[in-house]
Amino acid sequence: GAGVSQTPSNKVTEKGKYVELRCDPISGHTALYWYRQSLGQGPEFLIYFQGTGAADDSGLPNDRFFAVRPEGSVSTLKIQRTERGDSAVYLCASSFEGHTGELFFGEGSRLTVL
């Protein structure tokens, strides 16, 4: 596709469950970002990939959060033992090389933890 694709668009889960959110970036974009957006807030940085490696994971809130990008394209954000406070829209973005340029965002995955 032409844009960043995220699945699922909506995910409702119970407290304590495991969740995976998928991001398919624009073809050729080497940089990939995960952000979290709570209602009424700006996007909050979680993790940044340059190629296959996590160049910066300083935004991950705790060790329940983990993300991978094994082949340098699709990325999966994994959340273990979900808590109600994890409820938010998880945004993925990609860019070319990741050097001061436009970020192209996906539509987001809305996670609701009951």
Next chain:
Amino acid sequence: GENVEQHPSTLSVQEGDSAVIKCTYSDSASNYFPWYKQELGKRPQLIIDIRSNVGEKKDQRIAVTLNKTAKHFSLHITETQPEDSAVYFCAASKSGGSYIPTFGRGTSLIVHP
């Protein structure tokens, strides 16, 4: 790390009026300042950006100004239209190494017809 403050949180104007949104940043090394527009339920999209080597940039009804000394930058929208209604986010980042934009909390702009 970088901290970006954005004001106001909500801005209500009449169609045809101008709108100004202001942001400040903390890291003097930041040199790239994009603005994103997010319509309700949609993805954020870049509308304009400015780099630290210029003080102002215009694109039709939209302009951004940057004051590096004061570490603040502003978005100006002239002749507002109802379709300008959205949430606007400013961001700051620096080149070199990992480029990770830090976003402000957003401004909800409402343009009344």
